[in-house]
Amino acid sequence: MISLLLIEQALNGVQFGIMLFLIAAGLTLVFGIMNLINLAHGVLYMVGAYICASVTQASGSFLQGAAAALVGTLIIGVLIELGVFRRLYTRTHLDQVLATFGVTLFFNEFVRIVWGPAALYAAVPPFLAGQVQLLPGLSFPAYRVAIMVAGLCAAAALYAVITYTRLGMLIRAGASNRVMVAALGVNIKLLYTVVFGVGAALAGFAGLMAGPLLTVESGMGSDMLILSLVVITIGGVGSIRGALVASLLVGIVDAMGRSLLRPALAGLMSQSAADNAAPAIASMLVYVLMALVLLLRPQGLFPPLTR
Amino acid sequence: MSAPILAVQDLCLRFGGLIATNNVSFSVKPDELHAIIGPNGAGKSTLIAQLAGDRLPDSGQILLGGADVTGLPSHARAQRGLGRSFQITSVFSEFTTLANVALAVQAGAGSSFRFWKRAAREHALVEPARAILDRVGLSHRADVPAGALAHGEKRALELGIALARRPRLLLLDEPMAGMGPEEAARMVELLAALKGSLAMVLVEHDMDAVFRLADRISVLVYGRLIATGSPEETRSNPEVRQAYLGEDE
Amino acid sequence: MLTSASRHGLATLLLLVALALLPPALNALGEPFYIGLGTRVLIFAIAAVSLDLILGYGGMVSLGHAAYLGVGAYTVGILSFYGVQNGFVHFLSAAAISALVALAIGANSVRTTGIHFIMISLAFGQMLYYLAVSVSQFGGDDGLNIDAQSAFGGLDLGDPTSLYYVSFCILVVVLFGLDRLVNSRFGMVLRAVKSNEPRVRTIGFSPYRYKLTAFVISGTICGIAGALLANQNLFISPASMHWGRSGEILIMTILGGMGTLSGAVVGSVVYISLEYFLSRLTEHWQAVMGPLIVLVVLFAGGGLVALLAGRRVAGAGSR
Ligand SMILES: Nc1ncnc2c1ncn2[C@@H]1O[C@H](COP(=O)(O)OP(=O)(O)OP(=O)(O)O)[C@@H](O)[C@H]1O
Ligand SMILES: [Mg+2]
Numbered sequence: 101m102i103s104l105l106l107i108e109q110a111l112n113g114v115q116f117g118i119m120l121f122l123i124a125a126g127l128t129l130v131f132g133i134m135n136l137i138n139l140a141h142g143v144l145y146m147v148g149a150y151i152c153a154s155v156t157q158a159s160g161s162f163l164q165g166a167a168a169a170l171v172g173t174l175i176i177g178v179l180i181e182l183g184v185f186r187r188l189y190t191r192t193h194l195d196q197v198l199a200t201f202g203v204t205l206f207f208n209e210f211v212r213i214v215w216g217p218a219a220l221y222a223a224v225p226p227f228l229a230g231q232v233q234l235l236p237g238l239s240f241p242a243y244r245v246a247i248m249v250a251g252l253c254a255a256a257a258l259y260a261v262i263t264y265t266r267l268g269m270l271i272r273a274g275a276s277n278r279v280m281v282a283a284l285g286v287n288i289k290l291l292y293t294v295v296f297g298v299g300a301a302l303a304g305f306a307g308l309m310a311g312p313l314l315t316v317e318s319g320m321g322s323d324m325l326i327l328s329l330v331v332i333t334i335g336g337v338g339s340i341r342g343a344l345v346a347s348l349l350v351g352i353v354d355a356m357g358r359s360l361l362r363p364a365l366a367g368l369m370s371q372s373a374a375d376n377a378a379p380a381i382a383s384m385l386v387y388v389l390m391a392l393v394l395l396l397r398p399q400g401l402f403p404p405l406t407r
Numbered sequence: 408m409s410a411p412i413l414a415v416q417d418l419c420l421r422f423g424g425l426i427a428t429n430n431v432s433f434s435v436k437p438d439e440l441h442a443i444i445g446p447n448g449a450g451k452s453t454l455i456a457q458l459a460g461d462r463l464p465d466s467g468q469i470l471l472g473g474a475d476v477t478g479l480p481s482h483a484r485a486q487r488g489l490g491r492s493f494q495i496t497s498v499f500s501e502f503t504t505l506a507n508v509a510l511a512v513q514a515g516a517g518s519s520f521r522f523w524k525r526a527a528r529e530h531a532l533v534e535p536a537r538a539i540l541d542r543v544g545l546s547h548r549a550d551v552p553a554g555a556l557a558h559g560e561k562r563a564l565e566l567g568i569a570l571a572r573r574p575r576l577l578l579l580d581e582p583m584a585g586m587g588p589e590e591a592a593r594m595v596e597l598l599a600a601l602k603g604s605l606a607m608v609l610v611e612h613d614m615d616a617v618f619r620l621a622d623r624i625s626v627l628v629y630g631r632l633i634a635t636g637s638p639e640e641t642r643s644n645p646e647v648r649q650a651y652l653g654e655d656e
Numbered sequence: 657m658l659t660s661a662s663r664h665g666l667a668t669l670l671l672l673v674a675l676a677l678l679p680p681a682l683n684a685l686g687e688p689f690y691i692g693l694g695t696r697v698l699i700f701a702i703a704a705v706s707l708d709l710i711l712g713y714g715g716m717v718s719l720g721h722a723a724y725l726g727v728g729a730y731t732v733g734i735l736s737f738y739g740v741q742n743g744f745v746h747f748l749s750a751a752a753i754s755a756l757v758a759l760a761i762g763a764n765s766v767r768t769t770g771i772h773f774i775m776i777s778l779a780f781g782q783m784l785y786y787l788a789v790s791v792s793q794f795g796g797d798d799g800l801n802i803d804a805q806s807a808f809g810g811l812d813l814g815d816p817t818s819l820y821y822v823s824f825c826i827l828v829v830v831l832f833g834l835d836r837l838v839n840s841r842f843g844m845v846l847r848a849v850k851s852n853e854p855r856v857r858t859i860g861f862s863p864y865r866y867k868l869t870a871f872v873i874s875g876t877i878c879g880i881a882g883a884l885l886a887n888q889n890l891f892i893s894p895a896s897m898h899w900g901r902s903g904e905i906l907i908m909t910i911l912g913g914m915g916t917l918s919g920a921v922v923g924s925v926v927y928i929s930l931e932y933f934l935s936r937l938t939e940h941w942q943a944v945m946g947p948l949i950v951l952v953v954l955f956a957g958g959g960l961v962a963l964l965a966g967r968r969v970a971g972a973g974s975r
Contacts, residue, residue: 142880146908187954193717193770194711194717194910196719198952199949199950199953204900207946209942209943213943228897309780329778333779383783383789394764394768394772398768480862482861485858499848500851500852510848511859514845514859516859520841521841522840522843526839526841526844530843571859580913581825590841648792
């Protein structure tokens with residue numbers, strides 16, 4: 101019984117970790133290749149959730165909503181890259197932090213202007229509404245299973261693109277040697293825009309999938325942004341592989357902390373003390389994890405060879 | 408014979424497949440100027456970095472004044488009397504020339520956990536700093552931000568910063584790099600004047616300067632020390648001539 | 657050099673005189689309401705000046721500075737929650753606890769540089785934010801009302817003018833103290849670390865101790881600002897620690913020119929006034945503020961900001 105509970109929580113953690121990875125991947129790619137700290141990455145997740153929820157409502161089709169969200173975040177990503185971010189690549193980290201913070205303020209307000217101040221609620225699409233029997237005695241919501249499958253497919257596609265395609269080769273080369281890529285006559289500006297757009301769409305993808313699980317509201321991207329920053333710090337800034345490992349780690353630690361800490365503490369202290377302490381400790385757990393990792397490996401688990 | 412100020416034993420460092428430092432052993436006497444020469448990429452800067460503590464060797468031992476400093480970080484070695492200048496100029500660009508040197512004086516003059524008195528008004532820091540600027544010929548540039556100095560002046564400041572700490576041993580990585588002939592000549596004079604008051608390890612490509620200044624010369628080729636000796640010995644060592652000077656008479 | 661330093665000193669003096677005269681001027685104009693706004697400016701100025709110590713002089717881009725604002729505020733709130741009203745206890749505890757928190761966070765973060773430091777400061781700030789959200793005794797997400805201001809005998813912080821002048825005095829002391837500090841031996845090492853950390857090591861300093869000390873001093877001062885904030889709002893909530901608040905403090909510090917201390921005061925004046933007047937124009941003021949920040953960063957780098965600061969200071973003096 102206990103082990104089934106453990107497996108279920110681990111699955112929740114994996115599902116959350118996969119969503120984190122979709123956001124962290126864009127963040128770490130953009131840093132690895134363009135050397136840009138993008139605090140505005142969380143708004144793409146938020147905008148993805150908003151577009152999907154509203155289009156789904158209007159059209160009655162989740163798939164249409166999802167497609168609109170992917171295209172929408174891709175376009176918005178490309179637009180802000182062209183308008184703002186490409187001017188930031190050579191600036192100091194401080195400038196990047198401030199400017200992307202400004203962009204975040206704008207979009208958090210922008211969604212309120214477009215969709216109103218109230219939160220939106222998105223429903224799980226009917227064809228994924230049920231439960232899936234994973235093991236005897238363990239059933240898991242079909243929607244969450246779908247998220248895991250979709251997220252893993254996206255991760256695999258990203259991996260394949262980076263490892264086997266010309267674009268991926270350029271991305272890998274660009275991360276380690278910008279000058280060389282430019283010298284090869286590659287249009288590096290275009291490359292950057294493409295990378296940024298892909299990162300944006302990945303974040304939008306995570307957002308559209310998160311919509312039915314959470315409330316869709318202004319500022320919802322911030323929590324995910326911070327956790328993704330924790331993820332890429334743990335994984336090694338710039339490393340996709342590190343981002344994947346760290347996402348799963350953070351997702352599982354977070355889910356386990358939230359569900360298992362209270363019963364665990366209840367064994368050690370009074371029920372009411374445990375009720376109070378457990379959420380507090382659980383909310384800090386991933387940061388403690390990060391501090392520990394950094395203590396042992398200041399550059400993260402998978403430091404990129406360059407930089 | 409006085410005990411060596413620096414003794415290096417069997418130092419090794421690899422970068423992947425490349426052996427940058429290959430079983431290097433040598434020593435420097437307290438008032439000696441010991442030059443290290445070798446072709447580009449021979450591993451001279453890498454050796455200096457290990458002596459200074461910026462890089463840890465894979466194996467081997469470094470003794471400073473008889474004490475083992477192999478595992479110590481750079482600031483701890485500086486506190487034990489090791490000074491250095493960098494091949495690529497490294498000064499505090501935002502500080503004035505005087506403040507650059509005063510900071511280095513401060514490093515050797517009691518606690519820096521003093522929060523109230525203005526450092527620029529502490530005679531104990533400013534006076535020695537001025538004396539050093541005088542020595543390296545930068546008195547007239549005392550109040551200029553270091554970032555605005557000419558290249559040769561920055562090299563002189565670099566030396567001044569290193570001297571301000573009153574080191575017993577000074578590591579100089581190509582102090583004349585990028586200098587014009589006049590500036591280089593001035594630097595040679597400066598080093599000649601310093602000779603005898605402290606020990607120096609000098610890495611330099613300018614052979615005239617090396618043969619003029621050095622008491623002993625070590626030749627580094629592909630990370631290996633192939634010879635150590637007086638300038639005359641080095642000049643006439645056939646192995647050196649062949650491996651380094653590329654001659655085969 | 658000297659003339660620019662003395663010009664800077666004069667501008668600071670004028671700015672402080674203007675701030676000192678603000679309450680009587682507002683009373684004369686029949687607009688005492690704005691005294692509260694002025695107090696808010698002063699409180700954030702203290703926070704921004706404290707950030708300038710580690711950012712402008714130590715080169716540490718902290719995106720978690722609001723945490724100390726929150727720690728200071730929560731200290732006051734929790735003490736009065738348990739019936740402790742003594743103002744000295746409030747402020748000394750706020751300072752001490754902020755210092756301890758800064759020590760714990762700093763010990764884990766100042767070893768890192770660049771993007772790592774930014775992210776770690778951000779993460780630790782958010783960690784405290786989530787801690788505040790999850791502790792339900794003290795209101796959790798909804799925050800906690802405070803019954804009364806810190807009690808200082810005859811001094812009533814409930815009176816807006818008194819609170820204004822207390823904040824003003826603290827700001828002046830902080831500005832003066834930090835001005836001494838950044839020019840002291842300690843300050844020179846700190847600035848040298850910002851300028852060229854490897855070189856600092858080779859002359860024999862271990863940067864860690866200096867950075868950590870500055871980090872703790874900075875957090876302590878910001879904690880005091882938090883105690884003032886609790887007194888002004890009589891309410892505390894996790895929102896005061898949110899990373900968005902840290903971003904705002906960062907912007908205030910930059911806006912007036914970092915590494916000048918008084919620039920951070922100018923930045924707070926500008927930012928908080930702008931926030932106030934924009935928010936009266938439209939509820940969607942952030943949609944204006946965001947792009948404004950982007951424009952300032954993109955097109956008004958250090959040079960123009962410094963220029964702007966010079967003008968603002970002079971303008972404030974002549975007003
Ligand atoms: N961090 C590093 N990683 C890998 N290889 C390195 C690294 N640093 C130096 N090397 C290699 O080690 C060798 C020695 O380099 P080093 O800079 O010590 O040479 P040097 O003798 O100082 O040359 P120069 O006269 O040009 O200054 C070179 O082949 C260099 O490419
Ligand atoms: Mg070299």
